[in-house]
Amino acid sequence: MKNIFNTHIIVLFTLFSSSAFANLKVMTTTTNLKSLVQEIGGDKVDVDSICKGTQDPHYIEAKPSFTLKASKADLLVSIGLDLEVGWLPLILRGARNPKLLDGGEGSFVAGQFIDTLEKPTSTISRSEGDVHPDGNPHFMLDPLNSIIVAEKLKEKLQKLDSENSLFYEAQFKKFSERMRMKVSEWRQRIKPGLKVITYHKTLSYFYERFKINNVAFLEPKPGVPPSASHILNVMKTAKEEGVKNVLVENYFDPTVAERVAKDVPGLKVNMVPVSVDGDPKITNLFELYESLVTTVEEK
Amino acid sequence: MRLSIYTLLLFFIFPCSNIFAKSNTFNPDLGLNLLFLSQNSSRTKTDDGMKLQEAEIGFSSDVDTHFTSKATFSIAAENGVYAIEPEEAYVDTISIPYVTVRAGKSKMPIGKHNQYHTHAYPFINGPLMNVSILGEEGLNENAIGASAPIPFPWFSEFIVDLAQGDNANLFNSGKKDNKLVVGHFKNLWDISESATLELGLSGANGKNDNQMITHLYGADLTLKWRPVDGGKYHSFEWASEFLEKDKKGSSDGKLSGIVSHLKYQLSQRWYAQYRYDYLGLNKSKSVAASKRHTALFAFLPSEFSGIRFQYETIDDGQLEKEKRVSLQLNISIGAHPAHAY
Numbered sequence: 001m002k003n004i005f006n007t008h009i010i011v012l013f014t015l016f017s018s019s020a021f022a023n024l025k026v027m028t029t030t031t032n033l034k035s036l037v038q039e040i041g042g043d044k045v046d047v048d049s050i051c052k053g054t055q056d057p058h059y060i061e062a063k064p065s066f067t068l069k070a071s072k073a074d075l076l077v078s079i080g081l082d083l084e085v086g087w088l089p090l091i092l093r094g095a096r097n098p099k100l101l102d103g104g105e106g107s108f109v110a111g112q113f114i115d116t117l118e119k120p121t122s123t124i125s126r127s128e129g130d131v132h133p134d135g136n137p138h139f140m141l142d143p144l145n146s147i148i149v150a151e152k153l154k155e156k157l158q159k160l161d162s163e164n165s166l167f168y169e170a171q172f173k174k175f176s177e178r179m180r181m182k183v184s185e186w187r188q189r190i191k192p193g194l195k196v197i198t199y200h201k202t203l204s205y206f207y208e209r210f211k212i213n214n215v216a217f218l219e220p221k222p223g224v225p226p227s228a229s230h231i232l233n234v235m236k237t238a239k240e241e242g243v244k245n246v247l248v249e250n251y252f253d254p255t256v257a258e259r260v261a262k263d264v265p266g267l268k269v270n271m272v273p274v275s276v277d278g279d280p281k282i283t284n285l286f287e288l289y290e291s292l293v294t295t296v297e298e299k
Numbered sequence: 300m301r302l303s304i305y306t307l308l309l310f311f312i313f314p315c316s317n318i319f320a321k322s323n324t325f326n327p328d329l330g331l332n333l334l335f336l337s338q339n340s341s342r343t344k345t346d347d348g349m350k351l352q353e354a355e356i357g358f359s360s361d362v363d364t365h366f367t368s369k370a371t372f373s374i375a376a377e378n379g380v381y382a383i384e385p386e387e388a389y390v391d392t393i394s395i396p397y398v399t400v401r402a403g404k405s406k407m408p409i410g411k412h413n414q415y416h417t418h419a420y421p422f423i424n425g426p427l428m429n430v431s432i433l434g435e436e437g438l439n440e441n442a443i444g445a446s447a448p449i450p451f452p453w454f455s456e457f458i459v460d461l462a463q464g465d466n467a468n469l470f471n472s473g474k475k476d477n478k479l480v481v482g483h484f485k486n487l488w489d490i491s492e493s494a495t496l497e498l499g500l501s502g503a504n505g506k507n508d509n510q511m512i513t514h515l516y517g518a519d520l521t522l523k524w525r526p527v528d529g530g531k532y533h534s535f536e537w538a539s540e541f542l543e544k545d546k547k548g549s550s551d552g553k554l555s556g557i558v559s560h561l562k563y564q565l566s567q568r569w570y571a572q573y574r575y576d577y578l579g580l581n582k583s584k585s586v587a588a589s590k591r592h593t594a595l596f597a598f599l600p601s602e603f604s605g606i607r608f609q610y611e612t613i614d615d616g617q618l619e620k621e622k623r624v625s626l627q628l629n630i631s632i633g634a635h636p637a638h639a640y
Contacts, residue, residue, distance in 0.1 A: 052492070054528045059602075061525065062640050063495060064454035064487045071397075071448060086602070090637045093367075096397050096448070126603060126632075223601065225567055251531055253567075 024161050027073040027100075029084050030057050031276040032140040033110065033149075035285045037077055039175045040154050044164045050091070053277030056251040057083055058130065058223075062090035070095035073106065075160060077153065080111030081137035108156050110149045114139045117204050130223030141274060142205035143183050143289050147176045182286060186210065186293045194296060195241050197234060199248040199257065202274050206292055215241045218248070218256055226256045238264045245296060247272045250279070270295045327360035327368075328634030332418035334627060341622040350376065352627065353417045355386065359636060366390040369636075371416060386416065386439070398447045401460075407438040408458045408483035409501045410517040410540045412558075419638050421538070421560055423609045423627045427576040427589055428542045428556025434468040438503070438515075440479065441465070454487040464505040469513045469544060472506035479505030487640075493530075495640075497521040509548025516543045523640075536562040543580070555580040560593075570597040587616035605629040 026047040028034040034049035041047065050066050051057045057079070070076065070091050078084055092100055099106035116135025124131045139145045154172040158165045192211035199218045207214050216237045220230040237243070238260065246269045248257045257269040272295055273279040273288065282288050336352035354374040361367045370388040374381060389403025406414045412429050415421075424430075429437060444460030464470035464479030481503040488496045501517035518541045525534040543555035556578035563571050572595040579588030591613045599605040606628055613621040 052527050056531055059531065061523075062637055063489070064456075064485075064640060065489045065495070068448070068454045086637050090639065093391075093399075096395075096399055098394055098396060101393070126601070130601075251529075253529075253532060 025073045026075045028077040033077045035276040040171045053275040060087045062087040066091045067094035075106045076100040077108045080109035081134045083137035113152050129221030136204050138202045142209045189297045195243045197246045199252045202249050235263050249274045327358040330357045330633035332631045337626045339624045365394045400445050402443045404441050407481045410519045413437045423625045426558035427578040432544045456485045458483040470505040477506040493526045494524045511547035513546040534564040553581040589615040603631045
């Protein structure tokens with residue numbers, strides 16, 4: 001009788017405490033953030049990203065299935081800086097999960113820890129295209145920024161899941177040491193002052209880190225498709241500056257870039273993934289940065 | 300003397316400017332939508348010409364830790380006279396998990412189109428069945444309601460509203476104790492990473508001006524596709540709705556219709572659309588069956604502006620079909636919350 005009673009107690013205890021062993025459910029807005037959570041969280045977290053690696057994160061449709069996932073999440077990791085302002089609030093409203101709201105215990109906005117580039121210096125308006133009032137939100141493309149965000153993310157995970165505090169600390173140490181080592185190696189491979197042309201202002205932080213000089217954008221203004229006259233100007237600049245490389249983020253149409261390359265001798269168009277899973281070969285942040293370095297380095 | 304006046308002013312201006320800067324922080328998000336329309340019809344000329352079709356002023360903000368609020372005011376002309384009306388003004392709870400309670404004046408969850416604001420209509424005008432059955436303003440009521448997810452493996456939500464029932468076409472019994480109940484059951488499946496299918500069922504019951512019951516039934520089915528690769532440049536939508544009223548006590552109290560539209564994104568900023576309306580699935584004595592074909596081309600330079608050209612032919616049983624050409628400029632300034640999926 002006592003044995004049966006004890007067995008019941010053990011079973012009940014296991015059932016009720018099983019939630020203590022369940023992984024932290026994390027939702028991220030981009031695949032770069034998802035990769036970062038996986039690096040620090042390891043097998044202690046279940047993480048999913050709303051935006052896919054081949055999608056433009058500015059323009060995601062707030063599908064109700066995302067709402068369903070968000071309703072079950074313990075933590076939402078987002079970029080902020082108005083990158084997701086067009087769709088994330090709708091998902092959160094439908095999720096009815098108050099802790100994920102801005103400032104809540106389940107909210108982590110990476111952008112608030114970054115000293116952003118391209119902060120507007122005067123009053124801005126939409127006549128300048130798709131402008132971000134708090135600066136360029138694509139900061140995850142600077143490998144050293146990923147370390148800054150990783151440290152704050154580690155602290156957040158430790159707060160939400162203190163039992164695995166030491167694990168997260170060790171994961172962060174491993175990640176930051178490896179990333180710093182890789183950045184030194186990448187610096188050796190890229191000649192400072194290298195000239196490129198890009199479609200959109202996605203790679204500003206990558207260029208700043210590795211002293212790459214972006215001489216023109218294919219977009220006349222952010223979010224505005226290239227016009228014929230603008231393309232002619234870009235071709236002229238490419239020839240004058242001796243640019244060898246045009247980088248087009250892989251969610252844009254390569255046709256325009258190919259038209260420029262046809263007219264400029266020695267100019268190569270590269271469709272570049274700027275997000276993890278943007279290409280089947282890019283499964284984590286290290287592989288993403290490596291692929292960008294490989295694209296720009298002169299062989 | 301002059302120096303001391305300037306010093307005194309400076310002493311007050313700098314701290315005051317800080318106060319003003321701080322007081323702006325909690326201002327609501329403010330947005331304005333403007334719709335300009337130019338129309339030419341072959342038969343009914345009353346709405347022809349150029350006009351400000353509608354201006355919508357929207358405010359939204361969190362109220363406190365419990366509520367968020369949204370209000371939209373619409374300015375439009377009726378018989379040449381402009382008037383401002385509250386289109387929606389409500390609060391939603393934000394602190395209650397799983398359930399959202401809404402109180403205020405809002406568009407009722409009957410089908411999908413009834414909940415759209417004019418600037419978000421897929422076409423320049425609404426479906427024939429919505430205008431004819433629900434009225435020009437749709438079913439828009441003072442109500443208290445709740446919505447909650449249903450724990451199916453797919454996205455599923457149930458919404459129920461207890462409304463005053465002021466709609467003159469369908470309810471409005473004259474006795475304020477008589478209330479209207481509205482329900483909507485929404486389901487959405489991810490068919491693949493690129494496609495979703497939505498099925499909704501709606502219903503409403505309330506006393507009408509004959510002191511009898513009006514039943515309202517609706518169903519909606521929407522297929523959407525946007526490829527994960529290249530989704531910036533191509534997408535597709537096929538949406539259909541059915542609506543039926545059964546207003547007891549009226550001689551032509553039964554009327555139903557369907558509407559179905561296709562929307563194809565040709566490139567980053569160009570869209571081609573087609574709509575078919577049929578009103579009069581139940582044969583009604585005083586309202587002849589109507590059929591309408593609509594074709595529309597849209598150029599959307601950004602998410603804040605759009606130019607739309609629409610051509611309609613309406614067959615309402617008369618000898619000559621009505622043909623109508625419309626050109627609309629649709630712009631948005633200020634805060635612009637995302638539309639529901």
